[in-house]
Amino acid sequence: SQQGEEDPQALSIQEGENATMNCSYKTSINNLQWYRQNSGRGLVHLILIRSNEREKHSGRLRVTLDTSKKSSSLLITASRAADTASYFCANGGGSNYKLTFGKGTLLTVNP
Amino acid sequence: EAQVTQNPRYLITVTGKKLTVTCSQNMNHEYMSWYRQDPGLGLRQIYYSMNVEVTDKGDVPEGYKVSRKEKRNFPLILESPSPNQTSLYFCASSSDRDTYNEQFFGPGTRLTVL
Numbered sequence: 001s002q003q004g005e006e007d008p009q010a011l012s013i014q015e016g017e018n019a020t021m022n023c024s025y026k027t028s029i030n031n032l033q034w035y036r037q038n039s040g041r042g043l044v045h046l047i048l049i050r051s052n053e054r055e056k057h058s059g060r061l062r063v064t065l066d067t068s069k070k071s072s073s074l075l076i077t078a079s080r081a082a083d084t085a086s087y088f089c090a091n092g093g094g095s096n097y098k099l100t101f102g103k104g105t106l107l108t109v110n111p
Numbered sequence: 112e113a114q115v116t117q118n119p120r121y122l123i124t125v126t127g128k129k130l131t132v133t134c135s136q137n138m139n140h141e142y143m144s145w146y147r148q149d150p151g152l153g154l155r156q157i158y159y160s161m162n163v164e165v166t167d168k169g170d171v172p173e174g175y176k177v178s179r180k181e182k183r184n185f186p187l188i189l190e191s192p193s194p195n196q197t198s199l200y201f202c203a204s205s206s207d208r209d210t211y212n213e214q215f216f217g218p219g220t221r222l223t224v225l
Contacts, residue, residue, distance in 0.1 A: 033213060035216075040199070042217055042219050043201065043203075044216070045213040098156045098169060099154075104153065
């Protein structure tokens with residue numbers, strides 16, 4: 001079963017605005033990862049935050065992790081039309097060394 | 112260029128006709144995995160492999176087979192495809208399995224079973 005849940009399911013913003021997506025998970029994690037998927041294409045890894053970290057930055061991306069609430073957030077600052085994609089969180093730490101994905105947030109950035 | 116390749120990218124077939132989707136990675140990764148992506152269900156793991164000759168079932172293995180005879184290749188086999196296997200399939204690979212590092216995904220194979 002899917003254990004990650006992204007919120008919101010869809011988000012539409014104007015270029016230049018910030019976009020915040022949230023993710024909740026149910027089991028313990030080794031790390032939490034965020035991926036981007038352009039329509040019908042392969043997933044691209046964006047950022048990984050380990051269970052002992054609380055915040056991480058990469059370019060315009062900022063990820064936070066709250067293990068007490070079993071939640072993470074992804075902030076994209078100064079969004080661009082090219083950021084339009086689906087964003088998935090993935091729980092890294094389950095059995096089988098697999099990633100357990102949420103169902104994703106569809107982000108639309110309007111020019 | 113480091114990459115995961117899949118072939119074919121698109122396939123339309125009929126029920127019962129055996130097919131193989133190939134997956135190859137050039138990063139010398141030990142770990143490889145197959146996922147399927149369906150609307151409303153997200154990505155679900157089908158099979159995975161920790162190394163050559165080591166494979167195991169994921170969450171939705173029914174109707175699929177895999178093999179790992181070489182480190183770089185991890186084909187997905189559908190012996191008798193059915194319409195409920197119509198989906199978007201992704202192969203992924205990863206190194207350093209002890210720390211659950213990032214996975215590298217192929218471009219996807221869109222399969223339609225009529």
